[in-house]
Amino acid sequence: MTDHDSALRVLQRFDQGLEDENVETELCVVGGAVIALAFNHMPATRRPGALFASAEAALRARRSAAERSGVALDRLEDAARKLVHDSSPRPGSFEGERLRVFAAPPDYVLAMKCSALLFAPEGSVEDDVRYLLRFLGLRDPTAALDVVSAYLNVRQRPDDLEIRFAAILG
DSSP states (O other): OOHHHHHHHHHHHHHHHHGGGTEEEEEEEETTEEEEEEEEOOTTSSSOOEEOSOHHHHHHHHHHHHHHHTOOHHHHHHHHHHHHHOOSSSOSOEEOSSEEEEEOOHHHHHHHHHHHTTTOOSTHHHHHHHHHHHHTTOOOHHHHHHHHHTTOOGGGSOTTHHHHHHHHHO
């Protein structure tokens, strides 16, 4: 059995453990880091309803799912990194019923950084936003807002995001 197969088994077990938690989880691999996002599950739709309002509630749900599945959270993150960075013919992503693992495209990272501006309005997060706008070749605040809006609704980002983009791009 390969490391790739072992990583898939860990992810499949964790996916099964999430079922009783009424949670969907995304593990987004950015470089070597794993960003875990937990969403309230909406049974009537395949799309998650909303990011958890409480990071503590999201972590409790992940811990409970890890316990149910017999997978330690650090093993879960290791498996996600392995799957995304695997050099075999099958690297890439995982999509279970409630767990998704993927490498983050730059526009997704921009949206997540903009969401983080709600909690850390100054400093390195804004520097990351500036870098990502440049990397993506975005020069117009409205176009930048359109990119972010593909991932985040108005409650998940700062109200003044277009104004912030204008200041950064100005």
